[in-house]
Amino acid sequence: MPSHDGSILICLSPAPSNRIIIEAAAGMHRSKDAALIALFIETPGYEQLSDRDKQRLNANMALARTFGAEIEVVSGVDIPFQIAEYARRQDIFRIVMGQGIVPHSRLLPVQDFAEELLRYLPEAELHIIPDGSRKAHYRPHEDDRSSREQILVDLLFSLLILSVATLLGTLFDSLHFSDSTIMMSYLLGVLLISIGTSHRGYSLVAAVVSILLFNYFFVQPRFSLQVLESGYPVTLLVMFLTSFITGTLAVRLKSAARQAAQTAYRTKIISDTDQMLAKCSGKSEILDVCSRQVQKLLSQPFQLQSHDDGVCLAVSEFESSDSLANFPLQSKSRIYAVLSVDVSRKPIEVAEHGILLSILGECTLALENEQNAREKEEATVQIENERMRSTLLRAISHDLRTPLTSISGNASNLLSHENDFDAPTRRSIYHSIYEDSLWLNQVVENLLASTRLENGEAQLYFSTEVLEDIIVESVSHILSFSGSHKIVIEPSDELILVKADSRLITQVLINLLNNAIKYTPDGSTIRIRTQKRASSACVSVADNGPGVPDSDKARVFDMFYTGSQNISDSRRSLGFGLALCKTIIQAHGGEISVSDNVPHGAIFTFCLPAEEVSLNG
Amino acid sequence: MDKTQILVVEDDIQVQNLITVTLKAEGYRYLTAQTGQSAVIAAATHNPDVILLDLGLPDMDGVEVIRRIRSWSNVPIIVISARSEDTDKIDALDSGADDYLTKPFSVAELLARLRVTMRRINGVGFDTASSLFRNGALTIDYAAGCVTLGREEVRLTPIEYKLLCLLSRNVGKVLTHKYITQSIWGNSLDSTTASLRVFMATLRKKLMPSPDSPAFIQTHVGVGYRMIRVEDKTEYMT
Numbered sequence: 001m002p003s004h005d006g007s008i009l010i011c012l013s014p015a016p017s018n019r020i021i022i023e024a025a026a027g028m029h030r031s032k033d034a035a036l037i038a039l040f041i042e043t044p045g046y047e048q049l050s051d052r053d054k055q056r057l058n059a060n061m062a063l064a065r066t067f068g069a070e071i072e073v074v075s076g077v078d079i080p081f082q083i084a085e086y087a088r089r090q091d092i093f094r095i096v097m098g099q100g101i102v103p104h105s106r107l108l109p110v111q112d113f114a115e116e117l118l119r120y121l122p123e124a125e126l127h128i129i130p131d132g133s134r135k136a137h138y139r140p141h142e143d144d145r146s147s148r149e150q151i152l153v154d155l156l157f158s159l160l161i162l163s164v165a166t167l168l169g170t171l172f173d174s175l176h177f178s179d180s181t182i183m184m185s186y187l188l189g190v191l192l193i194s195i196g197t198s199h200r201g202y203s204l205v206a207a208v209v210s211i212l213l214f215n216y217f218f219v220q221p222r223f224s225l226q227v228l229e230s231g232y233p234v235t236l237l238v239m240f241l242t243s244f245i246t247g248t249l250a251v252r253l254k255s256a257a258r259q260a261a262q263t264a265y266r267t268k269i270i271s272d273t274d275q276m277l278a279k280c281s282g283k284s285e286i287l288d289v290c291s292r293q294v295q296k297l298l299s300q301p302f303q304l305q306s307h308d309d310g311v312c313l314a315v316s317e318f319e320s321s322d323s324l325a326n327f328p329l330q331s332k333s334r335i336y337a338v339l340s341v342d343v344s345r346k347p348i349e350v351a352e353h354g355i356l357l358s359i360l361g362e363c364t365l366a367l368e369n370e371q372n373a374r375e376k377e378e379a380t381v382q383i384e385n386e387r388m389r390s391t392l393l394r395a396i397s398h399d400l401r402t403p404l405t406s407i408s409g410n411a412s413n414l415l416s417h418e419n420d421f422d423a424p425t426r427r428s429i430y431h432s433i434y435e436d437s438l439w440l441n442q443v444v445e446n447l448l449a450s451t452r453l454e455n456g457e458a459q460l461y462f463s464t465e466v467l468e469d470i471i472v473e474s475v476s477h478i479l480s481f482s483g484s485h486k487i488v489i490e491p492s493d494e495l496i497l498v499k500a501d502s503r504l505i506t507q508v509l510i511n512l513l514n515n516a517i518k519y520t521p522d523g524s525t526i527r528i529r530t531q532k533r534a535s536s537a538c539v540s541v542a543d544n545g546p547g548v549p550d551s552d553k554a555r556v557f558d559m560f561y562t563g564s565q566n567i568s569d570s571r572r573s574l575g576f577g578l579a580l581c582k583t584i585i586q587a588h589g590g591e592i593s594v595s596d597n598v599p600h601g602a603i604f605t606f607c608l609p610a611e612e613v614s615l616n617g
Numbered sequence: 618m619d620k621t622q623i624l625v626v627e628d629d630i631q632v633q634n635l636i637t638v639t640l641k642a643e644g645y646r647y648l649t650a651q652t653g654q655s656a657v658i659a660a661a662t663h664n665p666d667v668i669l670l671d672l673g674l675p676d677m678d679g680v681e682v683i684r685r686i687r688s689w690s691n692v693p694i695i696v697i698s699a700r701s702e703d704t705d706k707i708d709a710l711d712s713g714a715d716d717y718l719t720k721p722f723s724v725a726e727l728l729a730r731l732r733v734t735m736r737r738i739n740g741v742g743f744d745t746a747s748s749l750f751r752n753g754a755l756t757i758d759y760a761a762g763c764v765t766l767g768r769e770e771v772r773l774t775p776i777e778y779k780l781l782c783l784l785s786r787n788v789g790k791v792l793t794h795k796y797i798t799q800s801i802w803g804n805s806l807d808s809t810t811a812s813l814r815v816f817m818a819t820l821r822k823k824l825m826p827s828p829d830s831p832a833f834i835q836t837h838v839g840v841g842y843r844m845i846r847v848e849d850k851t852e853y854m855t
Contacts, residue, residue: 441721461703461839464811466818469836495818497811502839503703613811 006034009087010064011097012071013040014049014057018098022060024129025096026067037092038064041082042075042350044255058347062325073354075259077252080113084120096127154197158206161196165189166213173218179235182218186210187243194247195254203247211240266355269297273359277366286370287313287337290329290363294339297352297359302341307334318342327356329364336367392450399443403436410436442514446580449507453583460501460587464611467496467530467537474509475528484522487513492530496537497611504584505608508592511577512541512604520545520601532610536590540605548602553594557582581606621735622646624665626656626682627697628675632720636669639724645731653677657685665692667734669727670714672698672705680712687713693734697722703839710793710841717791717840736846737789750785753847755824755833757785766824776801777820780813784834784844793841817842 010025012018022038029036038061049057061071076082087095097114114126169182190210194203215225219232227233276289283306291304291313301318305311323344329337339360341348348356410429414421421429452460468491475487498505509528516526520543527542548556557578585592585606592606623640627633628651640647648663650656653674660668668686672679683694696709699720706717715737716730750757754767764771764781773781779801784792798805798813821834831847 437721463839464807464814465838466814466836468818469814469838472836473838495815497814506838611811613815614808615812615815 006030007090007092007094008034008036009083009090009092009095010036010038010069011083011095012038012057012060012064013098014053014060015098016056018056018060019063021096021098021129022064022067022069024127026064026069028094028096028127029067035090035092036067036069037072037090038069039072039074039083039086040350041079042073042354043077043079044259046350054349055347057350058325058343058353061350061353071353071357073350075263075351077256080116081120084117084124087121087124093121093123094125094127096129099128099130150198154199154202157196158193158202158209161189161193162206162209162213165210166217169214169218179218183214183235183239186214187239187246190243190247191250194250200248200251203251204244207240207243207247210243211236214239262351266351266358269293269355270358270362273362277362280366280370283336283367283370284311286363286366287311290337290339290359293359293363294356297355298341298348300341300343300346300348302339304337304339306337308336327360329360329367331364331368334371336364336371396443396447400440403440403443406436407433407440442510445507446511446577449504449584450580452504453580453587460504462499462501464497464499464613465502465505467498467539468492470498470500470502470505471509471528471530471539473502474506474513477506477510478513478517485517485520486523486525488525488527490527490529492532494532496530496532497613498537498608499611500588500608501584505588508581508584508606509539509541511581512606515577515604516541516543516545516602519543524601533607535610536607537610538605538607540603542597542601542603544597544599544601547596547600548594556594557592620644620646621666622648622663623731624648624650624656624659624663624668626650626653626659626668626674627671628652628673629671632671635724636727639727643728651675653679653682656682660686660690660692664690667731668692668694670694670696672696672709680708683709683712683714693737695730695734706840707793707795710791711795715790716843733789733845752785752788752833752844753831755847757781766826769826771823773820773823774816776816777823780816780820781824784842788844788846791837791841791843797841 006029008025008029010022012022025036025038040057040061065071072086074082074086083095087093095117097117114128118124118126165185165188168185172181172185187210190203190206193206194200197203212225215227215232215236216223220228227236273289273293276293277286280286280289287304287306291302294302294304303318304313318340319342323342325341325343325348327339327341328335329339410433414426414429418426468489471489475489478487513526513528516524520526524543524545529540529542531538531540582592585608588608590606590608592604595603595605597603623645625633625636625640625647627636627649633649633651637647637649648659648665650659653676656668656670656674659665670679670682674682679696679698683696686692686694693715694713695716695718696706696714697718697720698705698709706719709717715734718727718730748759750759756765758764759782762778764773764778780797783797783800794810794813795805798809801813802809817834817836821832821836824833825831833844833847835843835845837843
């Protein structure tokens with residue numbers, strides 16, 4: 001059954017000819033939707049690969065990545081079996097491989113690799129690329145760098161064990177134990193050598209040597225390799241096979257244990273990452289965790305650079321160099337960050353590579369989730385803003401239309417029936433038009449102020465101002481339509497300076513004064529007091545009207561709240577006047593509140609942070 | 618006496634009508650222009666006594682018009698701005714405008730500004746020969762460097778004296794914070810501008826011994842300061 005979506009699996013190897021295979025596979029990869037996966041099976045023999053082989057493997061991986069392949073590393077002993085398993089799990093049945101992949105860990109005659117793979121995965125569609133590896137038979141070189149000392153140690157160890165076994169044999173012989181007991185001591189020796197040395201060759205050699213030693217020292221005639229008794233060659237052969245097989249099994253056991261430990265370590269790092277990421281909130285924390293986990297894993301200098309805000313987490317003198325391995329943290333739609341690892345001194349091991357990709361995958365997922373959550377939140381805020389805006393728009397059009405209706409109505413009355421009105425009526429109409437136009441102007445001023453606030457801090461022009469100047473300025477805007485209200489400014493003795501946007505604070509005062517005029521009967525007195533309290537400058541606007549009922553005090557600064565008795569259609573609602581005051585004062589880092597006047601009336605007080613000035617004489 | 622001629626530069630016909638009707642009623646002569654170009658030409662050919670200039674013209678920025686006219690003429694310019702941001706007024710004042718009006722303005726306010734400007738160009742109260750400056754009860758003797766209010770001598774610090782001289786030499790004209798700080802301190806850093814507020818407040822207090830005495834210095838919050846002729850004071854209470 002051919003693969004349904006054209007996904008392709010490439011078998012990676014450290015062979016130089018692997019390039020040809022990767023390129024061929026990339027050429028076959030037509031559809032963007034289909035997966036292209038480069039798979040490397042990490043066998044226990046990987047540890048023993050020479051640096052050149054490891055570098056080549058890394059180069060092959062990098063090449064595969066440039067073709068857009070996903071790199072996967074799987075640990076295992078039986079390469080064809082692992083490939084087949086992986087392919088089955090991923091549902092990929094097109095497998096591209098070279099002619100001569102040799103599972104180097106096998107001593108048994110090599111069955112054709114492709115045949116073996118087909119045996120595990122009969123439905124696979126194999127593409128065997130002629131890569132010339134039949135002619136120049138490639139075998140991975142085992143690492144010979146550390147082997148010189150290692151060989152010496154292993155040899156000495158083997159000699160020691162064999163000598164001990166021989167001494168034990170001599171002891172048993174002198175005690176007239178049977179031959180089989182002596183044989184057992186040699187078997188034990190071979191087993192110990194298999195476990196203690198780094199290469200399976202030692203167990204083979206040790207098995208041969210132990211047979212020879214046994215023959216030499218303990219088989220009649222002694223001190224010769226001759227065998228007289230007819231049954232002995234068979235005994236010796238059985239002994240050899242037993243020692244060799246136990247030795248091989250011990251080696252397998254050892255490497256399996258090591259691989260298990262490694263896998264456990266990797267799993268731990270990945271599960272740690274998971275746990276740490278679960279606790280993260282915010283992009284920078286996720287990137288921080290990512291960089292810490294990568295640091296645990298890699299000894300190379302690296303940097304993790306956030307893609308959109310340029311935040312850069314670098315570890316241990318990272319410098320941009322030519323040999324960088326770059327790993328993007330990306331989802332389908334966007335790149336979140338890029339990890340650059342300096343591989344000039346030391347390449348990334350295949351095992352590390354796999355974990356690294358897992359960690360990065362986890363972090364990408366976390367970043368994606370975080371991004372989604374944030375976008376959702378922003379959308380909610382935006383919806384809320386939209387709602388506010390439409391409510392504001394309705395309130396504004398109401399506030400604009402009311403005085404406009406009055407102006408245009410009055411003007412049209414004058415146009416058509418000017419002579420029908422007596423002089424006092426006409427005068428009152430003129431007066432009404434004038435007053436409404438001034439009111440309209442205040443609405444526009446409030447609108448302008450709220451637009452500026454909406455655009456954020458950048459739109460506020462802070463400067464140091466004398467508080468009293470602002471008050472005088474505000475009152476000068478009010479006087480023209482304060483009617484019969486009396487406005488009294490009570491100056492403070494000291495000079496009070498505030499850092500403020502003078503226009504906006506003027507607007508606050510105008511709104512408070514308009515409010516006081518609106519809600520108090522004619523002839524009321526409005527007093528403006530300034531006062532310095534600790535580190536803030538306070539201005540209070542007090543009237544002697546009916547005051548604000550306690551039930552309304554909490555809501556009086558809310559948007560569009562115009563008092564309980566006269567709801568939205570009251571003539572001059574300016575419902576957002578006090579809400580605007582609150583917003584302006586808060587933008588200045590101050591506070592606004594309402595309290596009761598004695599004996600009756602309301603006091604609106606706002607406080608701004610006071611400003612100290614060092615004089616430039 | 619020849620009637621004062623005023624050039625009204627305003628592109629909105631309704632507002633232009635409002636201004637010209639007011640001027641006619643007050644007995645001023647006037648001519649009008651609707652664009653910046655024609656305003657510059659009219660200023661050059663008719664040599665008006667005062668220019669009322671709207672900042673939002675269709676063809677060029679009002680500030681540019683001020684710069685061009687200022688390149689040859691010292692005629693008083695009063696700008697009319699619909700933009701309520703202070704920066705526009707400050708730009709206009711720094712480019713050489715004498716005063717400003719913000720739309721919507723009242724007719725009374727317009728006339729008051731005109732009278733102040735007119736009095737300034739007629740040089741009332743300037744006694745150049747004796748290097749004396751008189752404004753109501755305030756007298757400044759530039760030669761002797763002393764200031765008296767009525768009969769009392771006013772004790773001023775050097776900075777306060779410099780500020781007072783600067784304002785008195787430009788009486789009737791609005792001086793921006795930047796202009797004043799540049800003239801006195803040579804810079805307009807934030808700290809300097811803050812200092813200016815304090816010096817001005819103390820200076821004003823020294824010139825105003827009681828709350829009822831006339832204010833010589835007018836504060837234009839967010840814009841600057843101006844010394845006014847005390848006779849004009851009532852006209853500002855609009």
